Amino acid sequence: MVHPKEERTLVLLKPDAIQRALMGEIIRRYERLGLKLVGLKMVVPTEAQVEGHYTLDPNWRRITGEKTIKSYRERGLTPPSEDPHEITAKILKNLIKYLTAGPVIAMVWQGAHSVELVRKITGGTEPRSSPVGTIRGDFVPDSYVMSDNDDRAVRNLIHASGTVDEASMEIPHWFHAKELIDYKVTHEDILYAKELQGIFTS
Numbered sequence: 146m147v148h149p150k151e152e153r154t155l156v157l158l159k160p161d162a163i164q165r166a167l168m169g170e171i172i173r174r175y176e177r178l179g180l181k182l183v184g185l186k187m188v189v190p191t192e193a194q195v196e197g198h199y200t201l202d203p204n205w206r207r208i209t210g211e212k213t214i215k216s217y218r219e220r221g222l223t224p225p226s227e228d229p230h231e232i233t234a235k236i237l238k239n240l241i242k243y244l245t246a247g248p249v250i251a252m253v254w255q256g257a258h259s260v261e262l263v264r265k266i267t268g269g270t271e272p273r274s275s276p277v278g279t280i281r282g283d284f285v286p287d288s289y290v291m292s293d294n295d296d297r298a299v300r301n302l303i304h305a306s307g308t309v310d311e312a313s314m315e316i317p318h319w320f321h322a323k324e325l326i327d328y329k330v331t332h333e334d335i336l337y338a339k340e341l342q343g344i345f346t347s
């Protein structure tokens with residue numbers, strides 16, 4: 146079995162994160178948890194690259210559509226369509242515009258439970274309802290109400306893989322294997338070693 150510390154997740158800093166000068170702040174939050182950065186690059190994605198990214202999981206269209214219908218109902222509103230695929234087609238068009246609007250930073254973070262923990266630190270899809278302390282909750286006021294009104298994607302600064310399976314498809318979509326670096330950081334001994342040894346000098 147692969148040790149949990151080998152788990153990797155993809156993070157994209159979307160164009161608004163770069164424009165808001167938040168890259169250092171965001172990286173700091175993942176880094177201080179003890180995660181290790183194993184890949185990093187700045188890219189201007191093509192439309193095909195963004196569409197490819199969001200449709201890697203054949204269920205993404207249905208799940209995102211269903212999630213959106215649910216969020217309308219929770220707000221006491223009637224969804225624009227009952228068909229999840231129809232709803233997602235519009236979201237995808239707007240997402241392509243959003244992610245190609247400026248440079249993006251792609252990163253791969255490695256560490257125990259990295260997929261789940263990066264999502265926890267990042268917060269939920271809608272910044273307005275993301276808890277205080279999460280990146281989306283702390284740094285951006287966007288909401289479904291505003292994005293619907295302006296017919297655009299929710300501006301939430303970050304993409305983070307939703308599941309380990311998603312991460313395993315998304316990482317090779319953005320990085321060649323040789324762009325990911327295997328290396329050690331010393332604090333991994335404190336995080337993961339079975340015994341805490343070698344702290345006292347005598």
Ligand code: ADP
Nearest residue numbers: 209213236240269270292297298299301304307
């Ligand atoms: P997450 O990024 O939290 O995993 P999804 O995978 O459901 O969210 O959706 C991808 C991205 O599409 C979101 O980060 C957001 O920018 C945008 N988005 C999702 N749902 C909506 C929606 N109902 N209205 C506008 N934009 C949306």
Ligand code: MG
Nearest residue numbers: 304305306307
């Ligand atoms: Mg997602």
